[in-house]
Amino acid sequence: MPERKPACMSLPRVLVTRKLPADVEARLKRDYAPLLNEEDRLFSAGELAARAKDMDAVLATVTDKLDAAAINALPESVRIIATFSVGYDHIDVAAAAQRGITVTNTPGVLTHATADITLLLILGAARGAGWGEAMIRQKTWQNWAPSGPLGTDVTGKRLGILGMGRIGQAVAARARAFGMEIHYHNRTRLSEAGEQGAHYHESPEALFAQSDILSVNCASTPQTRGLVNARTLALLPEGAIVVNSARGDIVDDEALIAALKSGKVAAAGLDVYVGEPDIHPGYRGLSNTFLLPHLGSATRETRNAMGFCALDNLDAFFAGKEPPNPVTP
Numbered sequence: 001m002p003e004r005k006p007a008c009m010s011l012p013r014v015l016v017t018r019k020l021p022a023d024v025e026a027r028l029k030r031d032y033a034p035l036l037n038e039e040d041r042l043f044s045a046g047e048l049a050a051r052a053k054d055m056d057a058v059l060a061t062v063t064d065k066l067d068a069a070a071i072n073a074l075p076e077s078v079r080i081i082a083t084f085s086v087g088y089d090h091i092d093v094a095a096a097a098q099r100g101i102t103v104t105n106t107p108g109v110l111t112h113a114t115a116d117i118t119l120l121l122i123l124g125a126a127r128g129a130g131w132g133e134a135m136i137r138q139k140t141w142q143n144w145a146p147s148g149p150l151g152t153d154v155t156g157k158r159l160g161i162l163g164m165g166r167i168g169q170a171v172a173a174r175a176r177a178f179g180m181e182i183h184y185h186n187r188t189r190l191s192e193a194g195e196q197g198a199h200y201h202e203s204p205e206a207l208f209a210q211s212d213i214l215s216v217n218c219a220s221t222p223q224t225r226g227l228v229n230a231r232t233l234a235l236l237p238e239g240a241i242v243v244n245s246a247r248g249d250i251v252d253d254e255a256l257i258a259a260l261k262s263g264k265v266a267a268a269g270l271d272v273y274v275g276e277p278d279i280h281p282g283y284r285g286l287s288n289t290f291l292l293p294h295l296g297s298a299t300r301e302t303r304n305a306m307g308f309c310a311l312d313n314l315d316a317f318f319a320g321k322e323p324p325n326p327v328t329p
């Protein structure tokens, strides 16, 4: 933990919307006057606004839908929303800016955990970890069988990374160790040194056409929402694999489920979904899906780091400095 702050007359009041790791809550209690959520209940926008009465800050998470209405319902006292996440698509940042509310996030600290989960999705989908585990649990495993069911090798396959930011690059580094050939599309092309031999594609469509395995690693923005749809899935090679550890709404569920049923997409590995935790029911019945419940950042080390990063943002803000991780509309 960083040094204790000098005692002052009154500590900033922070509404903490979810139960956070113990070390993070300890630092919160030491440096702030927090209103914690011991029971880890999910609050409606109305309840959130009521709990935010007289608060200086809201420490939010991805489960808080802070749209314009929710932001506008917050009391005048709230001056900063620090989200315990790198993604901030759950916050209407423009509405916050209009209210003069600063928004911060936690980039960098969950890169490796999320890249690890992405590799788990790739391997899990390619090697049939979903149906394999189900055979054990449901006692349907008869014996070792030479002819099937079978998965597919990842070695030598073209991995198409949609979104080559920190996480995309960390996925590429891991995939190289598995002998995959890296392709990517990103708004901005990386430097030659940053590419490390990866093949750049100027459009998502060009990337899809070259992706035996497609990994979605971009942020959810108006430009990327629904980008994996019937039209773009049709561009993939037959029997491609699709994985998503970014955000559910980048993928059109109906289109992916249809492609999984037809065999156009051989398997999918998903960690994020539209409407979490009530995911599209079509995924559950498919044996060629490997499904995780949004575990990308779910390690003790990473969740602590996310909490400390959110607190660093609050510390800077209440010290009258620019927070290290502001997000802008």
Ligand code: DGY
Residues within 6 Å of the ligand: 062, 084, 085, 086, 087, 088, 110, 294, 295, 296, 297, 298
């Ligand atoms: C984030 O930080 O945006 C992640 O989705 C949480 O795991």
